[in-house]
Amino acid sequence: MRHLVVITALVILTLLPGCAQEPEETNLLVPLGFSSAPSNLVKIPTHATNLEIRIKGSARLIKRATQEDLTYLVDLYTDLALDPAGTASTIDPGIYSIPVMEERLPLHPRLAITSISPSFITVQLERKLTRRLPVHVPYTGKPAPGYTALDAATDPMVVEVIGAESAIGSLAWVRTKPVDISNARENFKKNLPLDLDFSGTVNASTTMVTATVPIVETIVTQSFEDIRITAQNNPPQTTIMPPTMEIKVKGPENILKKSGFKERFRIYIDLEGLAPGVYVRRAVIELPVGLILADTRPELFTVTIE
Numbered sequence: 001m002r003h004l005v006v007i008t009a010l011v012i013l014t015l016l017p018g019c020a021q022e023p024e025e026t027n028l029l030v031p032l033g034f035s036s037a038p039s040n041l042v043k044i045p046t047h048a049t050n051l052e053i054r055i056k057g058s059a060r061l062i063k064r065a066t067q068e069d070l071t072y073l074v075d076l077y078t079d080l081a082l083d084p085a086g087t088a089s090t091i092d093p094g095i096y097s098i099p100v101m102e103e104r105l106p107l108h109p110r111l112a113i114t115s116i117s118p119s120f121i122t123v124q125l126e127r128k129l130t131r132r133l134p135v136h137v138p139y140t141g142k143p144a145p146g147y148t149a150l151d152a153a154t155d156p157m158v159v160e161v162i163g164a165e166s167a168i169g170s171l172a173w174v175r176t177k178p179v180d181i182s183n184a185r186e187n188f189k190k191n192l193p194l195d196l197d198f199s200g201t202v203n204a205s206t207t208m209v210t211a212t213v214p215i216v217e218t219i220v221t222q223s224f225e226d227i228r229i230t231a232q233n234n235p236p237q238t239t240i241m242p243p244t245m246e247i248k249v250k251g252p253e254n255i256l257k258k259s260g261f262k263e264r265f266r267i268y269i270d271l272e273g274l275a276p277g278v279y280v281r282r283a284v285i286e287l288p289v290g291l292i293l294a295d296t297r298p299e300l301f302t303v304t305i306e
Helices: 002-015 059-067 076-080
Strands: 024-035 041-044 050-057 072-075 094-099 112-117 120-136 147-149 153-155 158-164 188-193 202-204 208-213 215-217 219-228 230-232 238-241 244-252 266-270 277-281 284-286 292-297 301-305
Touching: 024 059, 024 076, 041 158, 050 059, 072 076, 076 094, 076 120
Parallel strands: 024 072, 230 266
Antiparallel strands: 024 050, 041 120, 050 112, 094 120, 120 158, 147 215, 153 208, 158 202, 188 208, 219 244, 238 301, 244 292, 266 284, 277 301
16 A cells, blocks of 8 residues: 555656656757868868757756867868778868768767758868968058168068968968058168968968168259359460250259259369360369269360460
8 A cells, every 4th residue: 555655646746747857959059170181281261160059858968068068070081081091192172061970979879969050061172382482571651751661671581381272372472561661761670470361271480570671861863954164273264165064963862952952063174284275175073972973964065265
């Protein structure tokens, strides 16, 4: 009789609301991982970085699943190689669709998977290249007036870049982040990062270079007209024709643009020891230090001594 009462009580408890646990369902985001990529290929990043799975089971197991660090691992070599017993070189560049396998999801066996999205993982593989490329430093801003920035020298001058063919195949050089040269008047050095996306499919032998930026005076060529020719050691009644000349001078812009600068030119013809008569002579042109004579008009002058 006592046993009958116990059994009856157990039956009643199981029939009471809330005593029997109904299975629960929830969605999980499972990050994708990739391994065993062929050494001669590069996996191109895609937008799909997670699997969305729906699971069903007891509240306790579902709670445990949500707290676990789950990852779905795609073994590129096993999943793609035409001959798994051979070498990875049997895998060619291309776009592949790899089916998702439930057994690879590290879940408790008493949890049921009711759906998986996406059911296929798209993987793009490209040929891996290794290239040695020169470093180029771009500038922003302008130096101080009268100064020019020459191409920067970098240490190292060349970097080795490894990456997907689509990313580095057409590169002529590797750029750094830009350098601001606003109002610069002298050389300076700066450590600069390479302007490459290292989070994707590209790696380099270094991520930083030291750039030396040369700042020099701007050299221009300027014409000066109507400069009078003087006579040195000249007898009385001497004429020079034409009496003026035009010269072109090359030098720093800040110097040549100064007001009244041509007054510093000394241009003359030395007539010492010449008897009366008519002569053809060249003028002596003396310029301030740092300037170069680029051209003269005319080159010859007629000197008449009466």
